[in-house]
Amino acid sequence: MTYQSLIVLRSGPVGWLIFNRPDRANAMDATMLSELEHAWHELDEDPSVRVIVNTGNGAAFQTGLDMLQLSVDVGALREQSRRTKRSELRLTGLQNNVTKPVVAAVNGVCAGGGLHFVADADVVIAAADATFTDPHVSVGQVTAFEPIGLMAKVAVEPVMRMAFTGVHERMNAQRAYEIGMISQVVDPPENLRAEAQELSEKIARNSPAAMAATKRAIWGAIEVVGMGRR
Amino acid sequence: MKYPALECLKLERRGPVGWLINNRPDQLNAMSAQMRDEFEVAWKTLNADPEVRVIVHTGEGRAFQTGVDVTELATDGIGMERYRESLENFDLRFTSWHNDVWKPVITAVNGVCAGGGFHWVADADIVIAASDATFFDPHVSVGQVVAIEAIGLLRKMPAEAVLRMAFVGRHERLTADRVRELGMISQVVDPPDQLRVEAQKLGETIARNSPAAMAATKRALWASMEVGLKDACRLGAQELVGMWGHPDQVEGPAAFAEKREPRWAEQTSGSSRDE
Incomplete structure (x- = not known):
């Protein structure tokens, strides 16, 4: 299928899912929300794709829901609200039950709902100038799914600090690397895609x-409280 | 809002930030039975004050907190038995988490944080520390079990560091820089005397949110x-x-x-x- 808000392509064994609303900081509008489901499934079902890389075009990686556009498209907003209530979002690979390894390559600002794609990826790398922030509480919104997902994977205190400082602070790529939220900082930043491709080709050599x-x-274990040994 | 006068703790408000200060500097802010009781009053007071948006918790003197007052335990004829019921029922009241405080809480570690002091590291939302602060858990070096504080930390940071601290006891200390690397804290304040200034600044920043x-x-x-x-x-x-x-x-x-x-x-x- 052809996409308006995403770019989906293949490069060797690597499938690329690229957010493509650079003039809107890649915020998710109604079109992108429905296209994301299609794109994850298309890449997951393609046997030539062994690994999926998720990145963004332009200065931002992903900045969450485009509330302005969604408020115009009442139908899309209603559907999204229903899914939020039931905790049934279909934004990320994990939420779409993707079975292949997913590498998030954070190319710039990752804000608010953009953190879903960091929390739900298997491997995360970032450009040296990427930043992470969660502005929800600064605009009167609760933040829950994104920090909860991150807290299951990394030290809690830095995630809570991000949740409560809101728009007034940003975490840089170096700090994200120190706390293990990401595993690689790519410098210079323009080499991000080359590094993501190289990493993914390594992963693609495995069974x-x-x-x-x-x-x-591994993701099943995050669902379980305790180690099951007593 | 007028705050009650407490003996072992200080309560004050600076703008939108409520301050809870451990105030037994000569005993390295060790928690006596009285201090333990006063904590519940202090958290409830700051939680009830509508002008307080964020709470900072720190200590007077060269220690932040060093856990239960061992001298009192050894000399009052009651010892740990005083706390048996509250522990067996897990009915503790000395941290913000125990007291259902839903305002953001920043712990500002001003010096030694030992043993029971980790309750307020584990139970805070955000933790910052002076660059000369140190962290260690002496429980097993004095024949005590460590459980609740270490369990809280295990939920929040890499486990190996917590287990090492639990088993090495008083024979090793972690630095502020190392615990920042581990994500136990998010900020090291240097020079150390700027800790309260930075905590107030961070508190005011957070107070701008809903x-x-x-x-x-x-x-x-x-x-x-x-x-x-x-x-x-x-x-x-x-x-x-x-x-x-x-x-x-x-x-x-x-x-x-x-x-x-x-x-x-x-x-x-x-x-x-x-x-």
Whole structure:
């Protein structure tokens, strides 16, 4: 299918899912919300794709819901609200039950709802000038899914600091690397896609079946409280 | 709001920031039975003051907190038995988490943080420290078990560092820089004498955000640590939706569009549920 708000392409064994509303800081409008579901499924079902890289075009990686556009498209907003209430979002690979390894390559600002794509990726790398911030509480919104997802994966205090400082502070790529939220800082920033491709080609050399089972096991473990041994 | 006079703690408000200060510097702020009781009063007082948007907790002198007052334990003829019932029932009242404080809490570690002092590191939302602060857990070096503080930390940071601290006891200390690397704290203040200035600044920054949204966020994030990821998100969704229609959600975007500071709805006791 052809996409308006995303770019979906293949490069060797690597499928690329690229946010493509650069003039709107890649915020998710109604079109992108529906296209995301299609794109994840298309790449997950394509046997030539072994690994999926998720990045953005332009200065931002992803800045969350485009509330302005969604408030015009009442139908889309209603559907999104219903899914939020039921905790049934379909934005990320994880939420769409993607079975392949997903690498998020954060190319710039990752704000608010953009943090979903960091929390739900298996591997995260970032350009040296990327920044992370969660502005929800600065505009009177509760933040929950994104920090909850991050807290399951990294030290809690820096996530809570991001949740409560809101728009007034940004975490840089170096700090995100120190606390293990990301595993690689790419400098100079323009090499991000080359590095993401190289990393993904390494991952693509491993057994797809073993990686799919590993992915189920590890994410399944995050669902369980306790180690099951007593 | 007039605050009660306490003997072992100091309470004050600076702008939107409420301060709770451990005040037994000669005993390295060790928690006597009296201090333990005063903590409950202190948290409830700051939580009830509508002018307080954020709470900072620190200590007087060269220690932040060094846990239960061992001298008192050894000499009062009662010892740890005094605390048996509250521990067996897990009915503690000395941290903000124990007291259901839903305002953001910043712990500002001004010096030694030892043993029971970690209760206030584990139970705060945000932790910063002076560059000369040190962290260690002497429980097993004096024949005590460490459980609750270390368990709280395990939920929040890499486990190896917590286990090492639990087993090395008083024979090793972690520096402020190392605990920042580990994500136990987010900021090291240097020179150390600027700690309170930086804590106040951070408190004022956070106080610019919607109190109702922060209270609901805090409930959602702390509840998430009790359950698995999907259940955590389901509970989180209730807090997200619970805020829909709140006046702050109109005021926030309006203030943003008009490039001015938002005027948030008054918030009492850090709760939006009762409104």
